[in-house]
Amino acid sequence: xxxxxxxxxxxxxxxxxxxxxxxxxxxxxxxxxxxxxxxxxxxxxxxxxxxxxxxxxxxxxxxxxxxxxxxxxxxxxxxxxxxxxxxxxxxxxxxxxxxxxxxxxxxxxxxxxxxxxxxxxxxxxxxxxxxxxxxxxxxxxxxxxxxxxxxxxxxxxxxxxxxxxxxxxxxxxxxxxxxxxxxxxxxxxxxxxxxxxxxxxxxxx
Numbered sequence: 001x002x003x004x005x006x007x008x009x010x011x012x013x014x015x016x017x018x019x020x021x022x023x024x025x026x027x028x029x030x031x032x033x034x035x036x037x038x039x040x041x042x043x044x045x046x047x048x049x050x051x052x053x054x055x056x057x058x059x060x061x062x063x064x065x066x067x068x069x070x071x072x073x074x075x076x077x078x079x080x081x082x083x084x085x086x087x088x089x090x091x092x093x094x095x096x097x098x099x100x101x102x103x104x105x106x107x108x109x110x111x112x113x114x115x116x117x118x119x120x121x122x123x124x125x126x127x128x129x130x131x132x133x134x135x136x137x138x139x140x141x142x143x144x145x146x147x148x149x150x151x152x153x154x155x156x157x158x159x160x161x162x163x164x165x166x167x168x169x170x171x172x173x174x175x176x177x178x179x180x181x182x183x184x185x186x187x188x189x190x191x192x193x194x195x196x197x198x199x200x201x202x203x204x205x
Contacts, residue, residue: 038096039103045129046073053130056086056123064117064130070173074104075133078117078165084156086123090116093126104175105134107203112176113140117165119148122155133167134176136202147182147198154196157189177202 039045051064062080066073093114101114115135118124124131135144155161161184168179183197 039100040129042096043128045100046075048073051130053125053128055080055090055118055125055128055131056082057089059083059085059089060118060123062118062124062131069169069175070106072104072175074167074169074175074177075117075165076167078163080118080163082118082123082155082161082163083159087152087155088121088123090118090120090122090124091126092120093132097126097129097132100129101132101134106175111137113137115140115144118163119145119152121152122148122163134202139200139202143198144182144200147196147200150196151184154184154186154189154191158186158191159188161186 046064046066048066048068051066053062053064054060055062060080060082062078064078065076067076068074093116098114101112102110105112112134113136114126114132116124116126117131117133120126126132151161151163163182163184165183166181167177168181169176170178179202180200181197182200183195185195186192
């Protein structure tokens, strides 16, 4: 009988130890941080060189090119080909990609948006760090969003839209871009003869 009691105690001790790691970093009574441990673990983060990504519900082929700045990969250019079927097939950002974007914000603040490179409404995936950069919130929600709206309207009437981005940094040690050149061409429809291109600063004016 004593041997059975000892065995039961050992089973309880082993079971408690097995579950203990689940609660490391959690303070009882406190709300756990939503982004704790999820950056570059739940989904892949970009690497130096070309990072291909299929988005837009399978209708968009994009390639994001990264270089190393200050020891981490940062986006320097990107291209994407989409169709009308790509539209509204994207996804919003997450707490993880917001946390990821702020690891790249080196302007002395921590208020950037996790900016989609390829917009949510154009089929870009917000949960993919590859498609995210630290973006000034006023630019992101203002003139940048307006330009994306023009591309959206043009894409509705075309067969294929070809998009490109070029990112400029103050130096090779900086991880937040200071400027983005965003261009789009269309092979048919109302915007075939009027390609779009605009340069955006990435600092509050």
